[in-house]
Amino acid sequence: MRKYRALTEAEIIxxxxxxxxxxxxxxxxxxxxxxxxxxxxxxxSGRVCLxxxxxxxxxxxxxxxxxxLSYVTLHNVTVxxxxxxxxxxxxxxxxxxxxxxxxxxxxxxxxxxxxAFGNGxxxxxxxxxxxxxxxxxxRLSAHxxxxxxxxxxxxxxxxxxxxxxxxxxxxxxxxxxxxxxxVIIMNSGSIKNVxxxxxxxxxxxxxxxxxxxxxxxxxxxxxGYGVICDDFIISSGSCIEDxxxxxxxxxGQACRMGHNYSASDSLFFSNCQEENGExxxxxxxxxxxxxxxxxxxxxGMFSFMNAGSGSNQSNHMYxxxxxxxxVVERGAKTTSDSYILWPARIGAFSLVMGRxxxxxxxxDLPFSYLIEDKSTTYLFPGINLRSVGTIRDAQKWPKRDLxxxxxxxxxxxxxxxxxxxxxxxxxxxxxLKDLERVSGETSEIYSYQSAKIKKTALQKGIALYExxxxxxxxxxxxxxxxxxxxxxxxxxxxRLRPDVSIGIGEWVDISGLIAPKSEIDRLMKDIETGxxxxxxxxxxxxxxxxANYYSYExxxxxxxxxxxxxxxxxxxxxxxxxxxxxxWKKAVIGLDKMIYEDARKExxxxxxxxxxxxxxxxxxxxxxxxxxxxxERNPFVMEVLRHIEVKNELxxxxxxxxGNLL
Numbered sequence: 001m002r003k004y005r006a007l008t009e010a011e012i013i014x015x016x017x018x019x020x021x022x023x024x025x026x027x028x029x030x031x032x033x034x035x036x037x038x039x040x041x042x043x044x045s046g047r048v049c050l051x052x053x054x055x056x057x058x059x060x061x062x063x064x065x066x067x068x069l070s071y072v073t074l075h076n077v078t079v080x081x082x083x084x085x086x087x088x089x090x091x092x093x094x095x096x097x098x099x100x101x102x103x104x105x106x107x108x109x110x111x112x113x114x115x116a117f118g119n120g121x122x123x124x125x126x127x128x129x130x131x132x133x134x135x136x137x138x139r140l141s142a143h144x145x146x147x148x149x150x151x152x153x154x155x156x157x158x159x160x161x162x163x164x165x166x167x168x169x170x171x172x173x174x175x176x177x178x179x180x181x182x183v184i185i186m187n188s189g190s191i192k193n194v195x196x197x198x199x200x201x202x203x204x205x206x207x208x209x210x211x212x213x214x215x216x217x218x219x220x221x222x223x224g225y226g227v228i229c230d231d232f233i234i235s236s237g238s239c240i241e242d243x244x245x246x247x248x249x250x251x252g253q254a255c256r257m258g259h260n261y262s263a264s265d266s267l268f269f270s271n272c273q274e275e276n277g278e279x280x281x282x283x284x285x286x287x288x289x290x291x292x293x294x295x296x297x298x299x300g301m302f303s304f305m306n307a308g309s310g311s312n313q314s315n316h317m318y319x320x321x322x323x324x325x326x327v328v329e330r331g332a333k334t335t336s337d338s339y340i341l342w343p344a345r346i347g348a349f350s351l352v353m354g355r356x357x358x359x360x361x362x363x364d365l366p367f368s369y370l371i372e373d374k375s376t377t378y379l380f381p382g383i384n385l386r387s388v389g390t391i392r393d394a395q396k397w398p399k400r401d402l403x404x405x406x407x408x409x410x411x412x413x414x415x416x417x418x419x420x421x422x423x424x425x426x427x428x429x430x431x432l433k434d435l436e437r438v439s440g441e442t443s444e445i446y447s448y449q450s451a452k453i454k455k456t457a458l459q460k461g462i463a464l465y466e467x468x469x470x471x472x473x474x475x476x477x478x479x480x481x482x483x484x485x486x487x488x489x490x491x492x493x494x495r496l497r498p499d500v501s502i503g504i505g506e507w508v509d510i511s512g513l514i515a516p517k518s519e520i521d522r523l524m525k526d527i528e529t530g531x532x533x534x535x536x537x538x539x540x541x542x543x544x545x546x547a548n549y550y551s552y553e554x555x556x557x558x559x560x561x562x563x564x565x566x567x568x569x570x571x572x573x574x575x576x577x578x579x580x581x582x583x584w585k586k587a588v589i590g591l592d593k594m595i596y597e598d599a600r601k602e603x604x605x606x607x608x609x610x611x612x613x614x615x616x617x618x619x620x621x622x623x624x625x626x627x628x629x630x631x632e633r634n635p636f637v638m639e640v641l642r643h644i645e646v647k648n649e650l651x652x653x654x655x656x657x658x659g660n661l662l
Contacts, residue, residue, distance in 0.1 A: 004029035004049050011036050020044070031081070038068025043091075048074050051081035057102055067100075075110075080181070098181035098198065107189045111177040117195040118211035120169035121231045123248050124265040125149050126299055128281045128315065128322040134267060135165045136233050136250040138172070138214055139535045141409045142269035142285050142303075142511035143542050145250075147524065149283060149301075160527045168535050180215065187225075197221065197236075205229075219253070219405040226260075236405040244274075252286075253409055254402035269303075269511065270410040271401055277307075281315075285330070285511035286412050287397055299342060303511055304330045304397060310337040317341075328352075329363060330509055331393065331416075346370065348421055348509070349384050358450035365428040365461070366421050367468075370451065379451040381428060381461030385468055386594035390416070409539070411546035413514040417472040419507040419556040420514045425465040426560070432462050467587045473564060474584020476557035477577060478654055485657060489573045492661075496558060496572060502548075503555030515545040516552050574661035577654070585651040592644045 007015070012025050014036050022028050022044035030050045038053045053067040067082040073091035080099035085092070090108035103109070119137040125145075126132045132149045134140075148161050180198035185191070188205040196202070200215035204225030211232035215221035221234055224241025232246055237254040240246070245262045252269035263279040270286045277295035282288075285303025292309035299315035299322065311334040316322040324342035331349035334340075339355040346352060347362040354372025362368055362379060367390070369380040384390050394416040401412070435446045436458060446453045453461075477496075486492050506517040523541050526532045532541065545552075562569060567576055 002051075003032060005032060005034075006030075007036075015039060015042075022048075038066050038070075040068070040070040042069045042071075043073040045073065045091075046076035046093075048076070049078040051079055051083070051099070053082060055082040055100070057084055076176070094175060095177045095179055097179045098183065100181055101179055101183040101185075103183075103185045105187045106185055106191065109185070109191045111175060111193050114173055114175050115177075115193040115210065116169045116173045117177070117193060118231055118233050119172060120166060121210070121233075121248055123250065123267060125267055125281055125283050126301060126325045128265070128299060132325075134250075135162060135169075136267070137165050137168055137535070138212055138233060138235075139168070139409065139539060140233070140250055140267075141411070141539060141542060142252070142267075143411065143513045144538060145267055145269075145283070146285075146511040147520075151524065154524065154528070156528045157524050160530070164527070164533060164535055164538065167533075182217070183215075216405065219403065224258070235409065236407075237403055253405060270403060270408075270412060271397075283511070286410055287400070299324065300326045300328060301511075302328045302332075303509075304332075304393070306333045306393075308334045308336040308338060311335075312338070313340045313342055315342045327363075329366070330512075331390070348424065349390055349416070351384055351387075360451050361449050362451065364424055364431055365448075366424045367464070368461075377451040378457075379448060379453045380457045381432060381453065382425070382464030382468070383457070383460065385464045386591060391595055410512050411542050412512040413546065413549060415514065417468060417475070418514050419503070419516075419553055420509050422469060422472045422560070423507060425468055426564075429462055429465040429469070432458050432465075436462075467590055469564060470583045470587035471591065473557060473561050474580055474587065474651075476554060477561065477580055478584065478650060480554055481577070481654060481657075486574070486661060489661060492574060492577065492658075493569065493572050497569070498551075498555040498558050500548075500551050500555055503552035504559055505556075507556065510542075513542060513546055514549065516556070519545050519552070574658040578658055578662065581651045581654055585648065588647045588651075589644055592647075 007025055007028055007030060018040045020039060020042045027047045028044050031052050034050060034052055056064045056066050058064050065084055067084045070086040072085050072088040075091055075093040077092050078096045079085065080097055080101065082099060083097055083101045085103040087105045088103065088109065093110035095109065095111060121136050122133040123136055124130050125134050126149055132152060134145045134148045148158060151157055177193065177195050179196045180200065182199045183196055185202045188202055189207050191208045193210045194208045195212045197213055197215035199217045199220035200213050201220065202223040205223050205227045207228045209230045211229055211234065213221050213223065213234045214236050216236050219237035221236060222239045222241065226243035227240050228245045230247045232249050232251065234240065234251045235253040238251050240251065240257045242258040243260040244257045247264045249263050250267045251257065252272065254271050255268050256273045259275040261274045261276060261278070263274065266279045266282040266284065268274065268284045268288065272284050272287065273289045275291045276293040277290050279297045281299045282297045283301040285301065287304045288302045289305065290297060290307040294310040295307050296312045297307060298313050300313055305328055313326060315324040317324065326340060326342040326344045328346045329348040332346050333351050335351065335353040338352045340352065341357040341359065344356065344359050345361045345363045347364065347368055348366040350362060350366065350368045350370060352370045356370060356372055356377050357375065358377060360370060360377050362370065365379065365381045367382050367384040369383050371378050371380065394414065398414050431448070435448060439446050444455050446458055481495060484495060502519060503516050507514060508517045508520055510520060527538065532538050561567065565580060
């Protein structure tokens with residue numbers, strides 16, 4: 001702990017000559033090697049501790065400014081070494097300010113009474129009228145919030161989770177706020193009951209009230225002009241700027257919010273990008289993106305989602321109030337001017353086009369198109385599996401993970417095909433076959449939930465789901481057997497046997513974390529029984545599940561492989577594996593060729609409309625190629641072709657390794 005001393009008589013005289021005043025100079029303590037040369041027009045109140053002022057700040061434009069204090073009133077404040085604090089219109093009260101912090105031209109900065117700095121704030125997510133409140137706090141993950149919001153049918157669980165969070169909240173509550181090292185706060189208004197981490201930059205904020213800005217040196221937070229935040233938590237690496245207004249919100253790691261975005265009672269987890277539009281009671285899982293002024297997200301749960309211009313939902317049917325909610329599962333997209341009347345549930349990696357008012361539930365038919373025609377929802381199952389956009393999205397998400405903080409709150413699984421989506425495809429395949437069987441092969445239109453499925457779409461859906469299942473199971477088998485030479489079928493069986501028993505049964509997507517439901521149930525039971533009593537213990541369990549994903553995945557895939565290919569664990573042979581690999585090659589190459597053809601549409605003559613202004617067809621093509629490039633040399637197209645080649649070689653290599661056993 002730092003040692004301070006009292007001011008000398010000479011130092012007091014010098015400070016008074018520099019127009020400084022104090023209620024009691026005895027309550028102003030200073031560092032051992034303190035010098036008062038750079039302290040002017042300062043009022044001291046309560047207990048104030050000052051560090052040294054030796055260094056200079058180099059400001060944008062090449063200007064330098066010496067550390068020191070001027071035109072500021074300090075009440076119960078500790079100022080670290082080499083800070084520069086000037087032109088505070090009102091005062092700074094009840095703060096500990098870290099080293100090398102620069103504060104200039106602000107209105108007021110204070111802590112009033114005991115506060116938890118936004119921790120423990122209730123956010124009425126999903127249901128505007130309440131009932132699914134999530135308590136936000138510094139260490140909140142998307143997965144913990146998911147359980148707290150959706151598992152209300154386990155009241156003991158919710159009670160215990162609240163106890164854990166309140167214990168953390170009590171531990172960090174204080175009557176004194178902290179501002180970290182190397183912080184910049186400039187040209188801002190009122191900052192009240194806000195805790196600010198290291199290297200944070202706040203420039204031009206309008207009002208910050210009751211919150212925590214969890215910036216750090218590895219991944220700083222930036223708050224820009226016109227921003228207003230009330231009752232909030234902002235995590236490391238996030239940037240909030242350009243008039244954004246949030247109230248009762250949690251902002252996760254590496255989020256971007258700007259261009260007058262407004263949100264209330266909402267949760268935004270890792271890598272969300274929110275601009276121009278608005279959100280109310282939204283659970284925005286990782287990579288929820290909306291860029292358009294006319295887009296409203298309300299009372300919904302989303303993740304890996306891209307909301308088109310004018311996308312809208314309604315949680316109010318003008319009866320009992322705004323009580324309805326919806327779920328758009330991971331990877332879904334909404335087109336421009338789409339609309340969904342809640343309650344509804346949209347399956348993973350689906351595309352929503354048009355207005356849907358009949359409460360569709362397509363959760364068991366992922367990778368689908370939902371297209372409205374004359375107020376009827378038409379469903380095209382599995383069609384998004386062959387979309388170039390779906391594959392491009394799956395590739396871009398890991399690349400767009402902007403988190404630099406090694407302490408990651410959200411455990412994000414990027415896999416397009418996983419036990420979570422494949423189990424749905426298996427169920428969807430059965431649903432479609434049952435529809436065909438019950439309605440008869442002569443039917444041209446099939447009804448499912450509140451949607452219609454055309455015969456051709458149903459048959460394509462069955463085929464696409466089967467193709468994806470072959471691809472996933474083949475991927476799993478090849479990965480399990482890679483780089484091993486086998487002497488007999490017994491060695492193959494031994495290698496195929498799972499390492500762990502965990503993974504059998506249903507899998508869930510807990511807002512970015514894909515895990516066996518059995519493990520989530522075990523976690524919840526351990527919270528209920530008091531085995532997990534601290535926020536860190538719960539977080540560690542999510543980290544463990546994520547780290548063990550591939551072990552759990554193989555346990556699940558192994559059981560499904562036996563059933564899907566009608567095999568017995570005790571009698572599997574090299575010939576069976578080779579048969580699976582042949583099915584896998586056909587599936588992978590078939591899907592890649594469909595994706596290749598889908599990409600080709602972007603280079604068709606109709607796509608060249610608007611190119612080659614005032615010119616001939618030849619100039620139109622030339623202009624298009626100058627801007628968009630040639631199809632064959634498009635990076636994504638070349639990657640698809642490489643993928644076909646690599647997968648061919650991978651399958652052939654395993655078949656060759658097993659050749660001596662055939």
